[in-house]
Amino acid sequence: MSYPSMSRRGFVAAAGTTLASATLATTPLNSARAQGAAPKALADLATIAAKKPPVVWSESSDTAAIAKVIAAFNKTWPDIKVEFIRDTGGGTLAAKVVQESQAGGTPAGVLTGDQSQFAVLDQRGLLVRPDWAALGVAQASVVSPFMVPTTSAIGVIVWNKQKVSEADRPKSLSDLTNPRWTGKAGAWLRTPVYVSMAHLMGEADVRAHLQKFVSMQPKLYDSTYRLAQEIGTGEIEVGYGLTHSTLPVMAAGAPVEFAFTDPVAISTLYTCCVSKSANPEGAQVLATWLAGRDGADAYEAATGRGNPRVEGSNAAKLVAGRKLSEYPLTDYPTFLRLLADYNKIMSTRGAR
Incomplete structure (x- = not known):
């Protein structure tokens, strides 16, 4: 197998059973125990939240998937109602909150997405700044005053194993620029994962890679799901997904x-x-739960996206022992600069 820390079959099976395990662990009795063990600050917020309108959660995942996450959350916090509004692509989360706030409306209360959007909202004074540690968030996840890490997109080389042998498949990012993949390779049009790679690989090396890659007539996608699907059908043979x-x-x-x-x-x-949402107290309870083991397991089982910061999660096991590359939040200006730079390079090719 290509990832010895956990086999593909084992990982897929584990991901599929995580939510079931989480559900078994949150019977009504265990729900009461979980609430009883919650920090006082979190329990106090939950008491207030239970008397307020539903928490509205918005992000890019499929509605059916998030319904499973909400069901798992309600096993522990049954008195806090949650509704979901999908933001396809996740690129307009901040804009919608700004628009609704300016119009005097009630925006969504919980947003899950990329840091660049949320920094803008915090600068406008539109976000709560909880004491995450007092709410029970693990120290490893207390990385920002206004947001907590929930999941991570993990970059991988992907290939069609009927068309490309194990011996011939790309072993590294640079291998994708081998002339043999001209017109046969694909990638996501957006570049946040490439920006993360630059932290350890180097800005110039990643920039040179992208410039060479787009010259090879790759197929660029606005969705990594479509990228994987078309590798599966043989429309393209390899890609970075x-x-x-x-x-x-x-x-x-x-x-x-x-x-x-x-x-x-x-x-x-x-x-x-x-x-300015209808239930900011409930929003904080949900965000705290998502940052913990139960929330991470439920979210990963439902969406396939895990949180490697949460000890014991499938995502943590999947990348155990590997070097992870990502700019820290303290280097946010570099992230923004490179994102604009690399996105511009990819845009010269355009999405399919």
Whole structure:
């Protein structure tokens, strides 16, 4: 197998059973125990939240998947109601909150997405700044005053194993620029994972890679799910994709395989709480739960996207022992600069 720390079959099976395990662990009795063991600050917020309108959660995942996450959350916090509004692509989360706030409306209370959008909202004073540690968030996840890490996109080499042998498949990011893959390779049009790779690989090396890659007539996609699907059908043969969008294609029986690069680029998605929402107290309870083991397991089982920061999660096991590449939040200006730079390079080719 291409990832010896956990086999593909084992990982797919584990991901599929995580939510079931979480559900078994949250019977009504255990729910009461979980609430009783909660820090006082979190329990106090939950008491207030139970008397307020539903928490509205918005992000890019499929509605059916998030319904499973909400069901798992309600096993522990049954009195806090949650509704979901999908933001396809996840690129307009901040804009919608700004628009609704300016119009005097009630914006969504919980947002899960990329740091660049949430920094804008915090600068406008639209986000709650909880005491995450007092709410019970593990120290490893207390990385920002206004958001907590919830999941990570994990970059991987993907290939069609009926068309490309193990011996011939790309072993590294640079291998994707081998002339043999001209017109046969694909990637996501957006570049946050490439930006993460630059942290350890180097800005100039990643920039040179992208410039060479786009000259090879690759197929660029606005969705990594479509990228994985078209590798599966043989429309293209290789690509640089993400684990969470590749695993469902593999589970469906498509002849697709993936392997990690060295280092492994990850792009963390965060959850924040909107201060002008109808139930900011419930938003904080949900965000705290998502940052913990129960929330991480439920979210990963439902969406395929895990949180490697949470000890014991499938995502943590998947990348155990590997070098992870991502700019820290303290280097946010570099992230923004490179994102604009690399996106511009990819845009010269355009999405399919």
